[in-house]
Amino acid sequence: MTDLSRDIARGERALSLIEDPLLLECFRAVETAYTDAWRDSPAGAAADRERCWMAIRLIEQIRGHLVTVLQDGQIAAAEIAQEREE
Template sequence: MATLEERIYEGNRAKECLENEAFIWAFESIEQEYTNAWRTSPVRDEEGREKIYLTLLLLAKLKATITHSLETGKLADLELQHRKTLADRAKEILRF
């Protein structure tokens, strides 16, 4: 299992990716291209439609995985902040 610091690092990289204009543009362009291809494909081309559909599922999985890393990083950061706060409180109590 990754450390808190590793999860925070990965979350920050995921955030950079998801907020990157080039990634957003490329992802949306590819998704739109495949969605249009799927919608306009002939009904009789079941194999082709299935491949397009699977590609769209893969794109969604990719984005979900990156988003999951972002959320995991946020939670790890909150946990680290909480631990630091508890440690600081413990130090204050021990001073008395």
């Protein structure tokens, strides 16, 4: 399998994960739980709020990485299509 073919396969898998209802539900549930915990934390619990914020950011980074893998796959597909036209 070439690097481009691998990127395409990874991009297709990333798309299926991005669109997966169960994974979306999990991300929303975890993000909501941490947001609620952050919002409901007492005034002196700065360390707890920081951990909640970091967890929310991690979810955003995971989503962002999936989008990057998807876009890499789309670029690889475009490169292969262009090579075929030449």
